[in-house]
Amino acid sequence: MRAAFLAVNGAVIAFLLTPVAIVLFFAVNPEPFIAFPPTGVSFRWFEKFLTSRDFMAAFGLSLVLGAATVAIAGTLGTAAALAIARGGLPGRRTLTAIFLSPIVLPAILTGFALFQLAMVLGLGRTVWILLAGHCVIAVPYVLRTVLAVLAHSDPALEEAARGLGATPAVAFREVTLPLIRPGVIAGALFAFIVSFDQFPVSLFLVSPGNETLPIAMFNYLRFDSDGTIAAASTVSILLAVLLVLGIERTIGLQEYARL
Amino acid sequence: MAENGGVTLEGVTKTFPGGTRAVDAVSLAIAEGEFFSLLGPSGCGKTTTLRMIAGFEAPDAGRIRVRGADITALPPEKRNMGMVFQNYALFPHRTVAENVAFGLRMRNVPKADIAARVRQALAMVRLEGLEDRRPAQLSGGQQQRVALARAIVVNPTVLLCDEPLGALDKKLRQAMQFELKELHRRLGLTLVYVTHDQEEALTMSDRIAVMRAGRIAQLGTPREIYDRPTSRFVADFIGDTNILDGEPREGGLAMPGGWVSPVASLPPGVRAIALRPEQVRLTAAGGGIVDATVEEANFLGDSMLLKLGLPAGVALLARVPRDADPALTTPGSRAGVSWRPEDPVPLADA
Ligand SMILES: Nc1ncnc2c1ncn2[C@@H]1O[C@H](COP(=O)(O)OP(=O)(O)OP(=O)(O)O)[C@@H](O)[C@H]1O
Ligand SMILES: [Mg+2]
Numbered sequence: 001m002r003a004a005f006l007a008v009n010g011a012v013i014a015f016l017l018t019p020v021a022i023v024l025f026f027a028v029n030p031e032p033f034i035a036f037p038p039t040g041v042s043f044r045w046f047e048k049f050l051t052s053r054d055f056m057a058a059f060g061l062s063l064v065l066g067a068a069t070v071a072i073a074g075t076l077g078t079a080a081a082l083a084i085a086r087g088g089l090p091g092r093r094t095l096t097a098i099f100l101s102p103i104v105l106p107a108i109l110t111g112f113a114l115f116q117l118a119m120v121l122g123l124g125r126t127v128w129i130l131l132a133g134h135c136v137i138a139v140p141y142v143l144r145t146v147l148a149v150l151a152h153s154d155p156a157l158e159e160a161a162r163g164l165g166a167t168p169a170v171a172f173r174e175v176t177l178p179l180i181r182p183g184v185i186a187g188a189l190f191a192f193i194v195s196f197d198q199f200p201v202s203l204f205l206v207s208p209g210n211e212t213l214p215i216a217m218f219n220y221l222r223f224d225s226d227g228t229i230a231a232a233s234t235v236s237i238l239l240a241v242l243l244v245l246g247i248e249r250t251i252g253l254q255e256y257a258r259l
Numbered sequence: 260m261a262e263n264g265g266v267t268l269e270g271v272t273k274t275f276p277g278g279t280r281a282v283d284a285v286s287l288a289i290a291e292g293e294f295f296s297l298l299g300p301s302g303c304g305k306t307t308t309l310r311m312i313a314g315f316e317a318p319d320a321g322r323i324r325v326r327g328a329d330i331t332a333l334p335p336e337k338r339n340m341g342m343v344f345q346n347y348a349l350f351p352h353r354t355v356a357e358n359v360a361f362g363l364r365m366r367n368v369p370k371a372d373i374a375a376r377v378r379q380a381l382a383m384v385r386l387e388g389l390e391d392r393r394p395a396q397l398s399g400g401q402q403q404r405v406a407l408a409r410a411i412v413v414n415p416t417v418l419l420c421d422e423p424l425g426a427l428d429k430k431l432r433q434a435m436q437f438e439l440k441e442l443h444r445r446l447g448l449t450l451v452y453v454t455h456d457q458e459e460a461l462t463m464s465d466r467i468a469v470m471r472a473g474r475i476a477q478l479g480t481p482r483e484i485y486d487r488p489t490s491r492f493v494a495d496f497i498g499d500t501n502i503l504d505g506e507p508r509e510g511g512l513a514m515p516g517g518w519v520s521p522v523a524s525l526p527p528g529v530r531a532i533a534l535r536p537e538q539v540r541l542t543a544a545g546g547g548i549v550d551a552t553v554e555e556a557n558f559l560g561d562s563m564l565l566k567l568g569l570p571a572g573v574a575l576l577a578r579v580p581r582d583a584d585p586a587l588t589t590p591g592s593r594a595g596v597s598w599r600p601e602d603p604v605p606l607a608d609a
Contacts, residue, residue: 154346154348156344156346156348157348157350157351159313159315159335159342159344159348160342160344160348160349160350160409161350161361162314162315162334162335162336163313163314163315163335163336163338163340163341163342164336164361164362164365164409164413165336165339165362165365165366165413166336166361166365167334167336170365174361175350178352179351179352
């Protein structure tokens with residue numbers, strides 16, 4: 001029983017980690033094509049990626065977009081979750097469904113719709129439209145995680161604070177915010193990853209010279225299949241791991257579990 | 260009216276969206292320093308009434324006054340009331356000391372004073388030494404005390420308690436009842452206490468408002484409520500009671516089975532009386548008002564509760580001393596029952 005359990009777990013973990021291992025393998029593979037057994041270890045693809053002006057511009061844009069998405073979608077998603085959970089609004093279910101619909105709709109549809117909208121309004125494909133697209137996709141993730149935390153926190157806590165002399169704003173700062181913080185952080189993390197990894201929505205909204213990293217990687221892949229893409233992926237993976245570790249260290253993700 | 264102090268409700272009404280009239284034109288005057296209970300079955304509007312006094316719910320109609328000043332439109336943070344919630348509502352992310360200090364911090368009390376007052380409040384509820392624990396690390400009784408300390412440390416004009424002992428086991432509950440009562444006496448607070456436990460209300464309160472479906476069914480001292488219920492509902496809700504239905508007759512009420520219960524003063528039109536089990540006395544068969552058969556006898560420790568069968572299948576509960584004559588209390592035996600004419604309480608709404 002125990003052996004079977006371990007075997008299944010091992011298989012699942014292997015299945016999840018194999019792609020990562022393959023990416024790493026290609027990233028340090030010195031040949032411009034896939035060779036097995038490997039002929040050595042080299043960092044030439046990292047060098048190529050990190051010194052490529054196009055890639056670095058795309059990388060920078062993706063980072064900035066991700067950060068802006070975290071700020072905007074984090075705020076909007078949290079506010080929407082609070083309004084839905086505590087606002088006593090009519091039609092809360094409908095509101096939730098509308099806010100969550102971008103998760104359900106194929107992202108390619110959302111991207112196409114935003115593209116059409118930008119054209120109809122004559123806005124063109126600017127970074128602002130791109131940012132808006134990323135936010136539309138990211139808000140549901142924040143909404144979900146904050147709603148989940150709110151569902152477990154007692155509304156009487158805010159009333160208790162009010163009764164003890166806190167104005168609504170102070171009660172929010174002193175009680176509500178600390179309680180929903182794990183949900184907001186988790187949502188923000190999702191928002192960043194959804195934006196940083198975003199492909200279908202970006203595909204419709206980027207303009208030449210303003211490409212995000214996934215789009216730049218895709219364009220590169222169409223003509224070239226050397227290890228640069230693997231190196232770019234490795235850097236992205238590393239960034240994600242560092243982000244999670246950083247949050248874990250400073251603010252503490254584990255508080256999510258403690259609640 | 261309680262213009263001298265206390266809390267006054269004037270025609271306070273609350274209808275929730277969806278149409279539930281939770282509180283229906285309630286008027287009452289709570290005196291300064293009084294221990295006042297709102298008592299009633301689940302859903303009768305006790306919590307809603309309390310929440311309107313606290314300011315968490317706005318009445319649709321009516322006024323609420325404290326010491327004569329109209330506070331109906333004041334937000335909760337401006338009312339200076341203390342509230343103890345049924346599930347305590349302690350801030351889970353703060354320590355015991357921080358929980359208690361919260362209200363003082365909101366009032367911009369200097370730091371040094373806060374520490375002293377928190378210590379004093381925790382001592383008052385006998386919780387010294389637990390300052391740095393989190394609520395999750397406390398027992399139910401300890402959490403309850405923290406909630407109490409947090410509410411009283413700010414010297415509220417009124418202390419509001421919504422079934423504060425509801426989650427505790429019976430023994431702890433009784434201990435806390437004494438402590439709460441003692442605390443009330445020491446602080447001289449006006450206390451509004453919500454409970455659905457009639458025993459708790461009877462033992463602790465100066466006065467009780469018995470509520471039913473959003474209205475006050477009866478308001479009075481525990482003795483008045485217990486001894487002189489004015490309606491079938493109150494008689495039935497407060498303690499064990501016998502309700503006997505009959506036809507008015509000269510000097511009493513004619514009962515099914517052809518006997519008459521003496522009733523000292525029966526207002527015209529009243530066809531029912533309430534009689535407490537402890538007011539029923541047993542005598543030898545033939546020596547009472549009517550004869551009854553003992554159907555069941557339950558030993559209660561300090562007394563016995565008998566279930567008696569009257570003529571025409573009417574049941575009657577009687578509480579007799581534990582050393583009562585076994586010949587009259589063993590199931591199957593026959594006994595005469597009697598009561599004083601002034602004991603039965605006429606019930607107007609029968
Ligand atoms: N927020 C609300 N929305 C709609 N109806 C409500 C709301 N709060 C209470 N009610 C209804 O109002 C009525 C009175 O509720 P309330 O909570 O005051 O009862 P209660 O006497 O405190 O009962 P309990 O002893 O069960 O706590 C109930 O019928 C209840 O369903
Ligand atoms: Mg209630």
